[in-house]
Amino acid sequence: MPVIKLTDVNVTFKQKSRDIVAVQNESLEIERGDIYGIVGYSGAGKSTLVRTINLLQKPTAGSVLVDIENNDHPVEMTTLNAAALRDKRKKIGMIFQHFNLMDELTVFGNVAQPLKHSSLSRADKRAKITELLALVGLGDRADNYPSQLSGGQKQRVAIARALANDPEILISDEATSALDPRTTNQILALLKKLNQELGLTIVLITHEMQAVKEIANKVAVMENGHIIERGSLLEIFTNPQAQLTKDFINTATNREEALVKVKELLVLKPLAADEILVQIDYVGEETAQPLLSTIFADFAVTTNILYSNMEILTNTPVGTALAVFKGDAAQLNAVLLAFEDHNVKINQIEIQGGIA
Numbered sequence: 351m352p353v354i355k356l357t358d359v360n361v362t363f364k365q366k367s368r369d370i371v372a373v374q375n376e377s378l379e380i381e382r383g384d385i386y387g388i389v390g391y392s393g394a395g396k397s398t399l400v401r402t403i404n405l406l407q408k409p410t411a412g413s414v415l416v417d418i419e420n421n422d423h424p425v426e427m428t429t430l431n432a433a434a435l436r437d438k439r440k441k442i443g444m445i446f447q448h449f450n451l452m453d454e455l456t457v458f459g460n461v462a463q464p465l466k467h468s469s470l471s472r473a474d475k476r477a478k479i480t481e482l483l484a485l486v487g488l489g490d491r492a493d494n495y496p497s498q499l500s501g502g503q504k505q506r507v508a509i510a511r512a513l514a515n516d517p518e519i520l521i522s523d524e525a526t527s528a529l530d531p532r533t534t535n536q537i538l539a540l541l542k543k544l545n546q547e548l549g550l551t552i553v554l555i556t557h558e559m560q561a562v563k564e565i566a567n568k569v570a571v572m573e574n575g576h577i578i579e580r581g582s583l584l585e586i587f588t589n590p591q592a593q594l595t596k597d598f599i600n601t602a603t604n605r606e607e608a609l610v611k612v613k614e615l616l617v618l619k620p621l622a623a624d625e626i627l628v629q630i631d632y633v634g635e636e637t638a639q640p641l642l643s644t645i646f647a648d649f650a651v652t653t654n655i656l657y658s659n660m661e662i663l664t665n666t667p668v669g670t671a672l673a674v675f676k677g678d679a680a681q682l683n684a685v686l687l688a689f690e691d692h693n694v695k696i697n698q699i700e701i702q703g704g705i706a
């Protein structure tokens with residue numbers, strides 16, 4: 351049983367002049383322990399869809415099942431009364447782009463907020479807050495005020511606050527969008543640690559595919575209120591279908607940029623008649639590298655690698671290389687077939703103004 355199951359969720363905002371359909375009959379299942387990235391440009395409907403999970407946004411239609419207790423008895427959130435909903439929401443923490451801390455409270459006071467009505471004793475609350483601050487790396491900042499903290503530290507306070515009631519699910523709504531790249535990576539690393547150590551399910555709303563690539567194991571891409579593509583991180587990165595998905599991936603890798611540069615280079619210094627430019631895409635280190643290392647011995651084809659990049663996505667190496675192969679036509683053809691036989695994607699790339 352997934353921990354979150356949205357079915358045919360529709361959210362329509364009634365405006366004076368027209369209705370805005372922010373989410374159009376979308377369904378989404380999130381498994382316990384997932385870090386599920388929801389990617390899309392501003393206005394795609396990401397926040398609206400995800401906010402239906404804790405009913406911060408009431409769907410116009412559809413079902414929102416959440417199985418917080420992990421007992422295969424999910425709760426239909428849309429049917430809960432106010433008290434029951436408050437109770438469930440405690441188990442769904444949230445963090446935001448602008449942290450939403452209370453400036454007049456100390457770090458300790460901010461993290462204490464969600465525990466105001468908890469049945470814990472004063473001493474237990476204090477111990478809990480101290481433990482949470484240590485967990486997010488702010489053990490020595492309890493008495494500071496938000497104005498004394500950097501953006502990354504503020505987000506850590508917000509994370510500690512979101513964890514105060516031991517949630518099962520954490521919704522991160524553009525939580526790293528206001529941070530610089532280094533701080534972003536630190537916050538993402540913290541989220542990953544919480545996912546691994548606490549078993550926290552994380553829903554990561556973002557317009558940055560880079561963030562998704564760092565920590566998510568699943569991805570949904572949204573556009574105009576629809577999920578236009580979804581899958582494992584590996585599937586989405588290695589075999590994107592929609593143009594929008596491809597665009598997002600290009601922003602998170604420098605593949606496209608490398609190709610443009612290599613093409614420019616080869617216009618200036620054209621390929622010889624016995625040379626071809628190829629793009630090699632592979633998944634898993636056992637695939638392309640052994641082939642590349644024996645091309646000369648096997649086919650008398652020489653290789654000049656102009657660009658090569660490998661990333662680890664959910665523990666699997668995913669690589670791209672741009673290379674010039676040089677040899678006689680029959681041998682070049684044999685090389686291309688050998689790569690395909692080993693499930694390595696290889697494409698010959700045409701160079702405008704050159705012979706390829």
Ligand SMILES: Nc1ncnc2c1ncn2[C@@H]1O[C@H](COP(=O)(O)OP(=O)(O)OP(=O)(O)O)[C@@H](O)[C@H]1O
Binds near residue numbers: 396
């Ligand atoms: N309370 C609201 N009233 C009216 N329209 C709304 C409301 N909330 C969102 N919308 C509209 O719904 C659409 C989806 O917005 P949503 O915030 O879900 O997008 P998003 O993908 O999360 O983008 P962003 O990252 O900019 O918030 C937009 O057209 C937005 O203007």
